[in-house]
Amino acid sequence: MEIxxxxxxxxxxxxxxxxxxxxxxxxxxxxxxxLLLTHPHVYTLGRAGDEANLLVPKESLAAEGIPVERVGxxxxxxxxxxxxxxxxxxxxxxxxxxxxxxxxIEAALIDAVRAFGVESRRIEGLxxxxxxxxxxxxxxxxxxxxxxxxxxxxxxxxxxSRFRRIHLCGLKGREATSxxxxxxxxxxxxxxxxxxxAACNRHLxxxx
Amino acid sequence: MLIDVVMPxxxxxxxxxxxxxxxxxxxxxxxxxxxxLEISTDKVDAEIPSPSAGRVAQILVKPGETVPIQAVLARxxxxxxxxxxxxxxxxxxxxxxxxxxxxxxRTSEPPIPAPPRVEPSVPAPPPPPEAGRIRITPVVGRMAxxxxxxxxxIPGTGIDGRVTRKDVEGYLASSAKAPEVKPVAAKAPEVKPVAAKAPEVKPVAxxxxxxKPVAAKAPExxxxxxxxVPWTPIRKKIAEHMVRSKQTSPHVHIFAxxxxxxxxxxxxxxxxxxVSLTYLPFVIHxxxxxxxxxxxxxxxxxxxxxxxxKDIHIAVAVxxxxxxxxxxxxxxxxMSLREISSAMDDFGxxxxxxxxxxxxxxxxxxxVTNPGIKGNLFGTxxxxxxxxxxxxxxxIVKRSVVxxxxxxxxxxxxxxxxxxxxxxxxxxxxxxxxxxxxxVREILEAGDFS
Numbered sequence: 001m002e003i004x005x006x007x008x009x010x011x012x013x014x015x016x017x018x019x020x021x022x023x024x025x026x027x028x029x030x031x032x033x034x035l036l037l038t039h040p041h042v043y044t045l046g047r048a049g050d051e052a053n054l055l056v057p058k059e060s061l062a063a064e065g066i067p068v069e070r071v072g073x074x075x076x077x078x079x080x081x082x083x084x085x086x087x088x089x090x091x092x093x094x095x096x097x098x099x100x101x102x103x104x105i106e107a108a109l110i111d112a113v114r115a116f117g118v119e120s121r122r123i124e125g126l127x128x129x130x131x132x133x134x135x136x137x138x139x140x141x142x143x144x145x146x147x148x149x150x151x152x153x154x155x156x157x158x159x160x161s162r163f164r165r166i167h168l169c170g171l172k173g174r175e176a177t178s179x180x181x182x183x184x185x186x187x188x189x190x191x192x193x194x195x196x197x198a199a200c201n202r203h204l205x206x207x208x
Numbered sequence: 209m210l211i212d213v214v215m216p217x218x219x220x221x222x223x224x225x226x227x228x229x230x231x232x233x234x235x236x237x238x239x240x241x242x243x244x245l246e247i248s249t250d251k252v253d254a255e256i257p258s259p260s261a262g263r264v265a266q267i268l269v270k271p272g273e274t275v276p277i278q279a280v281l282a283r284x285x286x287x288x289x290x291x292x293x294x295x296x297x298x299x300x301x302x303x304x305x306x307x308x309x310x311x312x313x314r315t316s317e318p319p320i321p322a323p324p325r326v327e328p329s330v331p332a333p334p335p336p337p338e339a340g341r342i343r344i345t346p347v348v349g350r351m352a353x354x355x356x357x358x359x360x361x362i363p364g365t366g367i368d369g370r371v372t373r374k375d376v377e378g379y380l381a382s383s384a385k386a387p388e389v390k391p392v393a394a395k396a397p398e399v400k401p402v403a404a405k406a407p408e409v410k411p412v413a414x415x416x417x418x419x420k421p422v423a424a425k426a427p428e429x430x431x432x433x434x435x436x437v438p439w440t441p442i443r444k445k446i447a448e449h450m451v452r453s454k455q456t457s458p459h460v461h462i463f464a465x466x467x468x469x470x471x472x473x474x475x476x477x478x479x480x481x482x483v484s485l486t487y488l489p490f491v492i493h494x495x496x497x498x499x500x501x502x503x504x505x506x507x508x509x510x511x512x513x514x515x516x517x518k519d520i521h522i523a524v525a526v527x528x529x530x531x532x533x534x535x536x537x538x539x540x541x542x543m544s545l546r547e548i549s550s551a552m553d554d555f556g557x558x559x560x561x562x563x564x565x566x567x568x569x570x571x572x573x574x575x576v577t578n579p580g581i582k583g584n585l586f587g588t589x590x591x592x593x594x595x596x597x598x599x600x601x602x603x604i605v606k607r608s609v610v611x612x613x614x615x616x617x618x619x620x621x622x623x624x625x626x627x628x629x630x631x632x633x634x635x636x637x638x639x640x641x642x643x644x645x646x647x648v649r650e651i652l653e654a655g656d657f658s
Contacts, residue, residue, distance in 0.1 A: 046253070096218050096219060097218070097219035097222075098218045098219050098222065098249065098254065099218075099219040099222055099249075099252075100219055123565065123567070124565075124567065126565060141252045142254070142255075143255065144254075145241065145243075145255070145257060146257070
């Protein structure tokens, strides 16, 4: 799997990049690719997303220059911003097994955060990765031309108060957490990025 | 040639998906691999590409409908010569898509029994036996089965005159005759496939052939207008669990007639304080108390052993808009009446928004089922494996009963209820089973719920 580090990149820009990678992956001009990056502040609503899960008026976010984007992935509402590692796996599914794919992303992230002293787990029925009862990583995947796009967002040093403005993933009463919060010490984005890249390399094999 | 676009198999554990929206219209000319529609499952949204170039002949599923894998979603007429001139289907990546999974394509089959056919050009995995004949959604099939409806009698307003969920709901609302034939115990396993798999019952299952066919095999004669409703995966699980429970546990059903007037009194008092209580929390409360005193009823079977469970976790069947759920009240014996009541309200509310986690649906050690006001006088529930007992509420009816006061008999009007308890006679003897139900009745009649 090809791994590309993009640094900070705006949501829309990253989406266009994903789609162009997706087209090239569909025609087999590139191998499976994992885009790793961070986003400036943005709230995104999946197709199943309900704006009612946004707890502050869109206008007040707009006043702060924070966009709310509706996007073609599964899942409800989430937040992206500084301190959060975002990964977009562009993987060709020869024989689609989308649940296995989502479970594999979870497994990769559980492995990756363990290296920073954080024990996390899946909760059946609630896609994502959970440290105890708090969500450390969100997952929402889209498939087009049998290639995956969108992906996961792992909180490294994310400002968690940003999540309190939404019902996280449409789940009332669910809270977000981060590696820094759980581990009690602050890892560098680069270290987490490398751990996630290695774990994805191990777990996201064999779909093509 | 007319080609079916079927709901693809999106993974081993994926049995159905929701149609999010259509990206094409009937009559539209389309290219091979052009996205036709979006479906959603779990947290994944997928676009389904067209298996072939042609013209969209039919769209058979509406957005919002849940469809099982292999159900026909749309039909595509590949012979566009017979129709208006074809466009130049030249999507930029069309030439290079030879390797694309072509498992979506399947040629049209005649509606009712058809012999398995060899795929024309596409090496698709063999479709499940009933595949492709599903012309109604699983929801409608389930509703029809539950209510014993003849779908041919219901005017359909869906695409191609198909009967939709709304049609069925309208029909049910308009004809009050709809009998509640819902099997009570069916409630339990519906959301508890876990229980069906629980290793605890394995040794027993090994002795009794596990995979005893649940479905009738012999083809029966069909009259015109008969409807064939293939089982949904959930229906199949229920069927398997029911048969297995009946084969595994010799059920004994015993009944108690309970005078609920003290319970009614407590309800009335609570109402004055602005708290609305149903009868169900009282029965759960009484059952939890009686279970604490009769450990053998709060047990599971594991091989040739009985496991007396330390904790009392009562699974309670709840009827919701989204079907039946069986949330588990953990440590029900430690909960007050009001706590039970508000936990049930909370389950009900969250069930509506689909936000009950699977964790909350497993681990029950005993079941209570309440078929509600249309539950009839009494019924004989089926045990939710691997548990050994289940309690069912009957309808509460005012009746004249004889009571003795100060040595004198008199006739009074009392709200009476039949309670049925089913227990597993492999494990529980009559003394214990009867003692348990008798105790539940005593607690309810005493009306002390502190």
